Amino acid sequence: xxxxxxxxxxxxxxxxxxxxxxxxxxxxxxxxxxxxxxxxxxxxxxxxxxxxxxxxxxxxxxxxxxxxxxxxxxxxxxxxxxxxxxxxxxxxxxxxxxxxxxxxxxxxxxxxxxxxxxxxxxxxxxxxxxxxxxxxxxxxxxxxxxxxxxxxxxxxxxxxxxxxxxxxxxxxxxxxxxxxxxxxxxxxxxxxxxxxxxxxxxxxxxxxxxxxxxxxxxxxxxxxxxxxxxxxxxxxxxxxxxxxxxxxxxxxxxxxxxxxxxxxxxxxxxxxxxxxxxxxxxxxxxxxxxxxxxxxxxxxxxxxxxxxxxxxxxxxxxxxxxxxxxxxxxxxxxxxxxxxxxxxxxxxxxxxxxxxxxxxxxxxxxxxxxxxxxxxxxxxxxxxxxxxxxxxxxxxxxxxxxxxxxxxxxxxxxxxxxxxxxxxxxxxxxxxxxxxxxxxxxxxxxxxxxxxxxxxxxxx
Amino acid sequence: xxxxxxxxxxxxxxxxxxxxxxxxxxxxxxxxxxxxxxxxxxxxxxxxxxxxxxxxxxxxxxxxxxxxxxxxxxxxxxxxxxxxxxxxxxxxxxxxxxxxxxxxxxxxxxxxxxxxxxxxxxxxxxxxxxxxxxxxxxxxxxxxxxxxxxxxxxxxxxxxxxxxxxxxxxxxxxxxxxxxxxxxxxxxxxxxxxxxxxxxxxxxxxxxxxxxxxxxxxxxxxxxxxxxxxxxxxxxxxxxxxxxxxxxxxxxxxxxxxxxxxxxxxxxxxxxxxxxxxxxxxxxxxxxxxxxxxxxxxxxxxxxxxxxxxxxxxxxxxxxxxxxxxxxxxxxxxxxxxxxxxxxxxxxxxxxxxxxxxxxxxxxxxxxxxxxxxxxxxxxxxxxxxxxxxxxxxxxxxxxxxxxxxxxxxxxxxxxxxxxxxxxxxxxxxxxxxxxxxxxxxxxxxxxxxxxxxxxxxxxxxxxxxxxxxxxxxxxxxxxxxxxxxxxxxxxxxxxxxxxxxxxxxxxxxxxxxxxxxxxxxxxxxxx
Numbered sequence: 001x002x003x004x005x006x007x008x009x010x011x012x013x014x015x016x017x018x019x020x021x022x023x024x025x026x027x028x029x030x031x032x033x034x035x036x037x038x039x040x041x042x043x044x045x046x047x048x049x050x051x052x053x054x055x056x057x058x059x060x061x062x063x064x065x066x067x068x069x070x071x072x073x074x075x076x077x078x079x080x081x082x083x084x085x086x087x088x089x090x091x092x093x094x095x096x097x098x099x100x101x102x103x104x105x106x107x108x109x110x111x112x113x114x115x116x117x118x119x120x121x122x123x124x125x126x127x128x129x130x131x132x133x134x135x136x137x138x139x140x141x142x143x144x145x146x147x148x149x150x151x152x153x154x155x156x157x158x159x160x161x162x163x164x165x166x167x168x169x170x171x172x173x174x175x176x177x178x179x180x181x182x183x184x185x186x187x188x189x190x191x192x193x194x195x196x197x198x199x200x201x202x203x204x205x206x207x208x209x210x211x212x213x214x215x216x217x218x219x220x221x222x223x224x225x226x227x228x229x230x231x232x233x234x235x236x237x238x239x240x241x242x243x244x245x246x247x248x249x250x251x252x253x254x255x256x257x258x259x260x261x262x263x264x265x266x267x268x269x270x271x272x273x274x275x276x277x278x279x280x281x282x283x284x285x286x287x288x289x290x291x292x293x294x295x296x297x298x299x300x301x302x303x304x305x306x307x308x309x310x311x312x313x314x315x316x317x318x319x320x321x322x323x324x325x326x327x328x329x330x331x332x333x334x335x336x337x338x339x340x341x342x343x344x345x346x347x348x349x350x351x352x353x354x355x356x357x358x359x360x361x362x363x364x365x366x367x368x369x370x371x372x373x374x375x376x377x378x379x380x381x382x383x384x385x386x387x388x389x390x391x392x393x394x395x396x397x398x399x400x401x402x403x404x405x406x407x408x409x410x411x412x413x414x415x416x417x418x419x420x421x422x423x424x425x426x427x428x429x430x431x432x433x434x435x436x437x438x439x440x441x442x443x444x445x446x447x448x449x450x451x452x453x454x455x456x457x458x459x460x
Numbered sequence: 461x462x463x464x465x466x467x468x469x470x471x472x473x474x475x476x477x478x479x480x481x482x483x484x485x486x487x488x489x490x491x492x493x494x495x496x497x498x499x500x501x502x503x504x505x506x507x508x509x510x511x512x513x514x515x516x517x518x519x520x521x522x523x524x525x526x527x528x529x530x531x532x533x534x535x536x537x538x539x540x541x542x543x544x545x546x547x548x549x550x551x552x553x554x555x556x557x558x559x560x561x562x563x564x565x566x567x568x569x570x571x572x573x574x575x576x577x578x579x580x581x582x583x584x585x586x587x588x589x590x591x592x593x594x595x596x597x598x599x600x601x602x603x604x605x606x607x608x609x610x611x612x613x614x615x616x617x618x619x620x621x622x623x624x625x626x627x628x629x630x631x632x633x634x635x636x637x638x639x640x641x642x643x644x645x646x647x648x649x650x651x652x653x654x655x656x657x658x659x660x661x662x663x664x665x666x667x668x669x670x671x672x673x674x675x676x677x678x679x680x681x682x683x684x685x686x687x688x689x690x691x692x693x694x695x696x697x698x699x700x701x702x703x704x705x706x707x708x709x710x711x712x713x714x715x716x717x718x719x720x721x722x723x724x725x726x727x728x729x730x731x732x733x734x735x736x737x738x739x740x741x742x743x744x745x746x747x748x749x750x751x752x753x754x755x756x757x758x759x760x761x762x763x764x765x766x767x768x769x770x771x772x773x774x775x776x777x778x779x780x781x782x783x784x785x786x787x788x789x790x791x792x793x794x795x796x797x798x799x800x801x802x803x804x805x806x807x808x809x810x811x812x813x814x815x816x817x818x819x820x821x822x823x824x825x826x827x828x829x830x831x832x833x834x835x836x837x838x839x840x841x842x843x844x845x846x847x848x849x850x851x852x853x854x855x856x857x858x859x860x861x862x863x864x865x866x867x868x869x870x871x872x873x874x875x876x877x878x879x880x881x882x883x884x885x886x887x888x889x890x891x892x893x894x895x896x897x898x899x900x901x902x903x904x905x906x907x908x909x910x911x912x913x914x915x916x917x918x919x920x921x922x923x924x925x926x927x928x929x930x931x932x933x934x935x936x937x938x939x940x941x942x943x944x945x946x947x948x949x950x951x952x953x954x955x956x957x958x959x960x961x962x963x964x965x966x967x968x969x970x971x972x973x974x975x976x977x978x979x980x981x982x983x984x985x986x987x988x
């Protein structure tokens with residue numbers, strides 16, 4: 001069908017007024033690149049979007065019964081979970097979908113990073129995606145408090161407390177977040193407003209831009225441009241997306257029915273429990289959701305005072321710095337900008353994965369039955385988590401060497417040395433981290449590896 | 461104008477006077493203290509190995525004291541009341557507040573009796589009496605925390621003499637002159653303590669809520685009669701329970717008569733066969749000495765000693781304290797009723813009341829025991845040989861035994877049924893909750909069942925089947941209700957699972973169709 005050929009009927013009527021034909025033509029010719037890497041990485045964005053749509057639908061359904069308030073928040077969630085027909089299912093799906101959405105988002109982000117899909121001209125896609133990641137964490141944090149139960153109350157108190165360590169504006173930020181000095185029903189009101197109005201509005205804007213630029217530019221081809229073939233986006237890729245969504249929906253339904261309160265893993269359970277009581281003492285072992293565990297653990301690794309500042313202040317500065325570097329990677333990776341492999345940044349991606357894995361596992365207190373109460377138990381946790389992380393790293397490294405022929409491992413080796421020295425030899429996490437960072441920097445500069453890692457090396 | 465000038469003059473004069481006053485005060489308090497030679501020597505003393513006797517902490521405490529307290533130390537050393545570096549070290553290590561320190565440093569009795577240069581054991585106070593071979597009551601720390609010391613009744617209050625003057629003095633008239641006689645037969649002690657403790661007016665100055673009838677009660681007690689009538693000089697008197705130096709108020713956890721410590725205090729004598737030698741109970745047999753051991757295993761003992769429940773009865777709650785006596789058969793039931801009122805009332809209206817009285821049995825003790833009262837068990841109601849109800853009825857109920865045992869069996873079966881249901885339903889509700897089902901109605905009913913079970917267990921004391929059934933009926937109805945609620949929850953879960961199966965089946969079918977469609981489509985595309 002020609003783009004200019006007149007059409008009759010409803011389509012013709014619409015086309016005449018809104019010019020739909022060029023859009024159809026665009027979609028008809030849009031292709032998804034088929035290249036050296038598996039196509040699975042192209043589906044993760046769509047999967048995240050699917051979970052987000054599920055969140056909107058279940059969120060709106062929950063909103064029909066949820067009543068924010070000191071005497072109603074907990075009660076209405078309890079009512080939803082016990083009395084409303086299928087209320088339990090909607091709540092379970094909402095919770096499961098939230099976690100799965102963040103999981104697919106994290107994998108999506110790392111696959112984008114490792115495949116260098118952020119390289120020009122897709123910097124804006126990376127930036128909006130990074131913004132969406134932040135928004136997703138915001139959704140998780142704000143939604144967590146809404147049931148107004150004991151666990152969410154104290155976890156929010158701990159979570160918001162760390163905000164006060166932000167230099168200069170920390171206390172002000174704490175007041176803004178809490179609506180007062182302490183977590184109160186005012187906090188819940190603003191978290192509720194954030195969860196159902198403010199964040200969705202920002203999210204809608206960012207998703208629109210993110211999707212628009214993806215549609216306009218197409219999906220990033222594998223580096224070196226060795227792709228000669230392409231799969232039609234419509235209908236081939238769209239139908240495959242739909243198939244994946246059906247699988248996701250089936251998985252979601254099974255998880256929600258069989259494990260309605262989550263898998264019971266640290267930071268991944270949502271049993272309602274008792275109503276929040278601000279006067280009750282906080283019980284030990286309160287932990288945030290799994291995607292915040294690494295920051296939670298990093299804060300614990302910092303001493304009370306460091307470099308003339310409060311320990312948590314320094315920690316948040318470091319986290320902000322890391323986040324900032326992560327956000328501007330498209331501009332830092334100059335090799336990828338020129339369409340060449342940048343093994344240094346690939347290795348950075350793996351180093352970050354090991355760093356986050358170890359901290360998350362350690363925060364979950366793996367290796368001991370209950371929350372450690374003394375240094376010996378903490379050391380057991382560190383050792384156990386170090387072994388797991390190192391085990392994962394060995395498998396990952398072998399795969400990189402044998403399958404992808406990677407040859408540059410300086411940063412991931414530094415991250416693993418850090419974990420091994422801390423976890424296996426019991427050295428201070430922070431001290432050994434600083435030493436490893438300095439030694440790595442010196443080695444890189446002295447051997448000219450900085451340039452080599454960024455620009456040279458061959459990867460397939 | 462003149463008034464104004466007058467006011468100005470008064471103001472100026474006031475300022476002058478107050479400034480000179482404060483100047484004088486400041487001068488006095490801030491005047492640097494220079495330790496006299498004797499004190500300086502003690503402060504810098506070294507032991508045989510050359511190590512300082514008074515450590516840095518002691519010296520720092522001394523340096524932090526106000527000048528007048530330091531001067532008191534200096535005077536005590538100059539007057540030789542403090543005569544050894546170890547004595548000074550002990551006094552400093554107590555880290556007393558200034559007012560208490562002043563009281564100690566102006567008490568010549570105490571200083572002299574803690575001075576190893578002047579005193580030998582057993583009259584030497586020390587922080588470690590065992591080390592200097594003094595009796596345990598010569599513990600300096602205990603003495604300074606004594607309730608009497610805190611109320612300014614110091615050594616002279618009991619021992620006589622003048623703490624600020626000459627050390628030579630006579631003991632009070634109530635004290636037997638000879639030390640050995642005083643210790644061997646302490647029958648003078650109650651009267652001596654009663655000198656103050658029976659004086660309502662005097663005691664009212666310190667603690668108006670403290671009773672003043674202890675001496676009268678003591679005289680009527682078994683302890684009092686045995687001691688005062690000269691039958692047993694080992695019988696407990698004031699000092700035996702309250703101690704000598706280091707006496708604490710009874711509500712202080714440090715007191716030997718604090719509720720949690722009473723069993724051990726009583727057990728100290730009553731668990732010692734040597735102390736109890738020759739003491740007989742009413743029937744003439746020797747008094748047992750295993751009460752404390754039995755009590756520790758009892759439900760009351762565990763509550764008090766293990767769980768720290770100070771509401772649980774100790775020895776004195778049943779036997780009295782100052783008027784301590786073995787409980788009479790007639791009074792045992794009344795003692796138990798002070799806490800277990802409902803069970804007592806039910807028993808009073810039961811058919812057992814009469815037969816217990818006829819046989820002269822103490823009511824509660826007959827079934828539950830005394831010092832070793834164990835947690836009641838539903839097995840007590842069993843009808844097999846060896847169980848409480850069955851054995852007693854076999855022995856005493858004669859031809860009614862079969863009916864009585866049938867009633868006991870009915871109680872047993874009903875109660876055990878409810879008890880088992882409570883446990884079973886708890887597990888079931890946990891399981892249902894884990895599966896995300898609404899357990900609120902079942903939990904509510906479980907609480908009702910708990911209440912009914914407690915009421916039914918108590919109602920046994922009426923020993924009446926119809927009364928019991930009336931109380932147990934709500935429990936049995938609750939069990940039926942819970943069963944139907946659990947059944948409904950299981951059905952709900954079944955529907956959820958079936959719903960999931962259907963939904964998953966439809967979704968799987970859709971997925972399969974879609975997959976086939978994609979394959980067919982791509983095959984066509986490749987062909988074309």
